[in-house]
Amino acid sequence: MFLEMSRPSGAACSLLLLWSSWMAQVVGSEGDPSCWMGALQFDTCCLPPPRGKASCWEGSFSYQRCCLSGAILPVVDVNSVEDISQLGGCELNIFQEFKTRSGAWYKENRANLVLFHEFVYLFSRFDAMFKSCAPAALTALLLKLESMYFADESTWNGLFQIYVEKYHQAVAEGVLLQSHHENGWPLLEGIRKVNALRSSGGEPAELGTREVVDLVVCYCGRGERVDWLRAFQKMPWRPEDRSLSTRRHVALKFYHKCGELFSEEEREAERQRLVADWGSMFRTVEVRYVDDALRADDCSAYLAYIVDRYDDLPEFTVFLHADAPEHIPTLDLLTDTVFAASRGYLPNELGFLHLSHNYVHQEVNCSASNSSCQPREKWEIQNLWKNVFGSSLVPSVTDGSLSAYCCVQFLARRERILQRDRLFYQRALSYFGETPDSYYALFPVGRVVRMVDTLGRTPCQLAMYIWHILFGEEMHLPRRHRDPRMPLFIRMLNIEVEAVLEAQAGADGHDGGSFQLNGEARSDTTYDRLQTLFQEE
Incomplete structure (x- = not known):
């Protein structure tokens, strides 16, 4: 049987002409690529012409712009006005780009x-x-909640209450609509993740029976100050007081x-002083x-x-130098990690964590014939x-197989330590x-021992690149912010200059290059904050 195709009507002819005209404009292209994210793609939003899918369009994200042109959103300077609402709403580039990045995160x-x-x-x-732009503000608040999901109840409840009230206010005032969800604002994904993280931990069941975290400090004495240990109870620049949790679990x-x-007499006096x-x-x-x-040395x-x-390890051990603040980007990273670990909030897949700030990327793509780049x-x-x-078989240093953070400040979970006998x-x-081996x-x-190697503790200096392997990590350890096993509060701290340069070169996606370092002097720098811990009370 043959199907007979009748001649299209006038209206149908007009539609076919429009379709042909539209196809001529977009053949070989995907419209404006800055419009697309997740389920919002060219095929799902631009077909059929002439308007596509209505739920895809919001503010400056229009059918004309996304499907028929390659226009780029105008960049606005949010610092040029006291009230950003004077510049516009959710259509502003600062909000639309934030929506794209937060959507990719969730x-x-x-x-x-960025x-x-x-x-x-x-x-x-x-x-x-x-x-x-209420959806943007609420999304930022969700990310803030995610960055502190391990907080004590009073701190957490206060901020979560603000989120609930502001969310309902936005709905009541008509500034949070169904179209915002349809157009990619990840509010549902965000609240689901926050709730899951918050319910993942809590005070350990064995509360009061044993420590959960050991802080192992490699110490020399003779004037070596460790006043920064006060930060595990309370830091002067933050309101939280973690004294009770530290005394119970650390x-x-x-x-x-x-x-x-x-x-021997001095040893005992030193021991008693530290305990006191x-x-x-x-x-x-x-x-x-x-x-x-x-x-x-630290080894x-x-x-x-x-x-x-070995037979009585706590759930987590944190290995530190006595001058740990010189090697760790911020004490917030260290104290928040210990607090989260002590309350059972670190994810199970996090078995090892480098806490130092200096990532050493060994000679990548270093040709064997190029002697100038041989380590x-x-x-x-x-x-x-x-020997260890x-x-x-040994890894190649010259091709980047062995890369990690230096200076051996790290956390290891008990099960990782016990992987080796x-x-x-x-x-x-x-x-x-x-032995001197x-x-x-x-x-x-x-059998030579040089004084310079003894003073510099050369063997242990070289060993700084293998500790993560001792505890079950891959030889090439990624930067913390690129490690998907790490929670947000760990990934967002310690942004090295090298990491920024890598991002600007495209390591974190096409929009990483817009990140800028601000060298403006401030009174709340890490250095200034750290000094407050050493002030005499």
Whole structure:
């Protein structure tokens, strides 16, 4: 049977002509690419002509712009007016770009340095932003809630109450519509994530029976100040008081690496002083002296702790230097991580976390024929790898296989530490501390120990790039903000200059290049804040 196709009517002819005209304008293109995100795509919004899908259009996001032209949203300077609503509403580029980035965060778990910067900006100006674009202000508030999902009840309840009230106010005033949800504002995804995170933890069931977090501080004494430990109870620039949680769940353990400088009487006096100074702030305080064959360091201190506590490890251990603030981008990252861990709020997939600020990206794409870019420690690192892991195969340093943060301030979950047996750690402790073997391994022949290596603790300096592998991470550790296992509060802190440059080169997506560093001097810098912890009371 053949189907007979009748000649189209006049109206149909007009539609076909319009379709042909429209197709001629868009063949080989997808309209304006800045319009599309998630379910909002060219095919789903622009067909059929001449208006496409009505629910796709909002403000300056129109059929004409998105489907028939390549127009770009005009950039507005939000600092040029006192009230941003004078410039417009949700159609402003600052809000539409924020919608795109926040949608990618919630729907694809895709991080963006610009998003981390702009949601804080929007939240800090909430009332003005709410007046101009309620969905944007509410989304920023959801991201703020997500960044503090582990907070104590009073802090959390206060901000969550504001969100609920403002959401209902927006609905009542008609400034939050169904079309906002249809056009991509991720409010539903955001509140679902916030609620899931908040319900994921809470005070540990074993409250009062044992510590949840051990702070292991590699310490030398002799004037080495650790006043920054006060921050685990309260930081002067933040209202939260975490004293009760710290006393209940966090134990402090000094692993003293300079015992050779002390007599037995001085050792005991030092022990009693440290316990007296910090005993009231933490669940327990212990002091253990580490005596090495040559000179103790963080390798021998950390490994000695694991050997000591292997059968009685807490859920989390945080390994730190006595000068930790010099290596960590902000104390907020450290104290928030410990607080979240102590309350059971760190995600299960987070088994290891570097806390330092300096990411070392080993020589990537460094040709073997180019001797000028060969790492000076290539032979030593490969030899160290063989001796520690007992492996005949070693990773390539020159192609970037071994990259991580330096300066060994990190958190490890108990199950990650226990992936290796006690004998492994005993052998590693013997290699780095109880014998000079790690120093002998710096040279291909003989049994040589150079003074410069002893003073600089060269073997342990080289080992800073393998700690994450000891505890079950991949050899190439990503930057924190690109690691999807990390919660928002960890990913948004420590934005290095190198990370910004990588983002501007496209590492975090096409819109990463709009991120700008602000070098303006401020009185609330990390340095200024840190000084308040050392002020005499």
